[in-house]
Amino acid sequence: MDILRTFIATMPSTLEQGLIYAVMVLGVLITYSILNFPDMTVDGSFPMGGAISTMLILNGWGPVPALLVAALAGALAGLCTGLIHVKLKVRDLFSGIIMMTALYSINLRITGGMSMVSLPRTATTLFRNNAVSDLLPRSVAVIVIALLVVAVLKILLDAFLRTRAGYLLRATGDNEAVVTSLARDKGTVKIVGLMLANALVSLSGGILCQQQRLFEVSMGTGMMVLSLASVIIGINLFRRWDRVRNTTAVIVGSIIYKVCYSFAIACGLRPSDLKLVTALLFLAVLSAGLIKKGGKLHARA
Amino acid sequence: MLALEHVTKTYNPGTIREMCLFDDFSVQFKKGEFVSIVGSNGSGKTSLLNILCGSIGIEDGHVLMDGRDITREKEFARSRHIGRIHQNPAVGTCASMTLLENLSLADNKDKRMGLRRGTDKTRVDTYREMLRPLDMGLENMLETRAGALSGGQRQALAMVMSIMTPVEYLILDEHTAALDPRAADTIMDMTDRIVKDMQLTAIMVTHNLRYAVQHGTRLLMMHQGDIVMDVQGEEKDATKMDDLLKVFNEISIECGN
Numbered sequence: 001m002d003i004l005r006t007f008i009a010t011m012p013s014t015l016e017q018g019l020i021y022a023v024m025v026l027g028v029l030i031t032y033s034i035l036n037f038p039d040m041t042v043d044g045s046f047p048m049g050g051a052i053s054t055m056l057i058l059n060g061w062g063p064v065p066a067l068l069v070a071a072l073a074g075a076l077a078g079l080c081t082g083l084i085h086v087k088l089k090v091r092d093l094f095s096g097i098i099m100m101t102a103l104y105s106i107n108l109r110i111t112g113g114m115s116m117v118s119l120p121r122t123a124t125t126l127f128r129n130n131a132v133s134d135l136l137p138r139s140v141a142v143i144v145i146a147l148l149v150v151a152v153l154k155i156l157l158d159a160f161l162r163t164r165a166g167y168l169l170r171a172t173g174d175n176e177a178v179v180t181s182l183a184r185d186k187g188t189v190k191i192v193g194l195m196l197a198n199a200l201v202s203l204s205g206g207i208l209c210q211q212q213r214l215f216e217v218s219m220g221t222g223m224m225v226l227s228l229a230s231v232i233i234g235i236n237l238f239r240r241w242d243r244v245r246n247t248t249a250v251i252v253g254s255i256i257y258k259v260c261y262s263f264a265i266a267c268g269l270r271p272s273d274l275k276l277v278t279a280l281l282f283l284a285v286l287s288a289g290l291i292k293k294g295g296k297l298h299a300r301a
Numbered sequence: 302m303l304a305l306e307h308v309t310k311t312y313n314p315g316t317i318r319e320m321c322l323f324d325d326f327s328v329q330f331k332k333g334e335f336v337s338i339v340g341s342n343g344s345g346k347t348s349l350l351n352i353l354c355g356s357i358g359i360e361d362g363h364v365l366m367d368g369r370d371i372t373r374e375k376e377f378a379r380s381r382h383i384g385r386i387h388q389n390p391a392v393g394t395c396a397s398m399t400l401l402e403n404l405s406l407a408d409n410k411d412k413r414m415g416l417r418r419g420t421d422k423t424r425v426d427t428y429r430e431m432l433r434p435l436d437m438g439l440e441n442m443l444e445t446r447a448g449a450l451s452g453g454q455r456q457a458l459a460m461v462m463s464i465m466t467p468v469e470y471l472i473l474d475e476h477t478a479a480l481d482p483r484a485a486d487t488i489m490d491m492t493d494r495i496v497k498d499m500q501l502t503a504i505m506v507t508h509n510l511r512y513a514v515q516h517g518t519r520l521l522m523m524h525q526g527d528i529v530m531d532v533q534g535e536e537k538d539a540t541k542m543d544d545l546l547k548v549f550n551e552i553s554i555e556c557g558n
Contacts, residue, residue, distance in 0.1 A: 163415070163418060164415060164418070165414050165415060165416060166419060167402060167405065167406050167409070168406070168414050170397070171398065175394070175395045177392045178395050178403075178406070180376055181380050182407065184377055184414065185375070185377050186377070
């Protein structure tokens, strides 16, 4: 019973986290599912967004401009991964690992060497001490704001995937030969996709740090695994419903993932076991036969 | 005009498996020609197409398009002028996208790929009219994903896509080889019509000697990186399948096949 009580008590924060991580999962949907690119940059660009947003707020920036800078920096990280892959012809997985490793040190540079930075209770964040959050009751403020952010980003991404550029992005992941035959450089499309994806990932890290009021340098570890699990859960769950867009599916996937996660924690695992839970949950998702042969999933618009 | 001049192409250079395919190889394809190329496996037919399209590089020599040296031009840049159909019907279309999305993609080839709507709704009827003459029912399947089509349907869609925007050259790489005989005939008829209507310069590699004889204005036979037969005009019209088979067998016997 205790397990259930703890599980239910943590439900609001589970939903909050699920929604905030969903922003990152939308990014990974672009690279993994649409572009078919296993982008490990995520483990570095996620904490980078957190570091940037935290440090900017400490320096008196507003929460939204801080997040915009974080997203921009994420796009830059994606640009680097893309250039390494396309111009230096490094394999996709390795390009991401190189950037992920480099970003660990860069993140520490951003924080001035501190591996942990916290924001004071009085700091203005997306969720606290601002005009919108003050209107809402404290208990639902985070969920409502997170939901709004995710909804707006989802709608924007859906709209983007229906543009000419969005078509090209989807074509690149589906069949590079078609992109070449359209007289377009598939490398450029990949770079743009990686920029977009990592902007979302970094934005997600920034939002999370504003919600937790805490940046921690190792917060990126396992983020790729978490996102992949969410994408796979979401897409497979709605495989039979053609009307549900993949963007919606992966947001639900992200929340389900967090629910499973918090259930595992409620069962009495220690906080230090978290990454183990991340890994095991991913393994469970993969071995449950949810992933199709070859692991290639394609996104619907 | 498309041309190769003094081209040298070596596979696996510097290794024990080094294989020189083309050594000082030259060929010209004039405007408006419809060239069929036949030859045994490894004769260099597909390599020739790959060099023309820029899919593979060369060690020496030049590739010319309308007198312009395009040796260093990337494959995607050459695609502005060259349409290409591959042997595998899956290569020419995006399986996860609908027919309408595939056609829209092709329609946007010459436009800016910005944030405008991917599908121009006012063009849907035009797309239908383009698909109707194929008589494959594709015009009623615009919301179907291309991956659900049969090989013949997919190849037909790929062909419509490749000529959606004006190109001057059409490269056909055994584009009927993976299809059943009926679908293959349909695609060949379609090829003839397109080449004629759009006044394209077409280069078709085929293993089907009947197609090589019946279609096109010029016929090349290749063997071990050389052109061993080159007929056009009346001479081509007079060439029968038997003549072709005879030459084909002669060179094959030389090789010990």
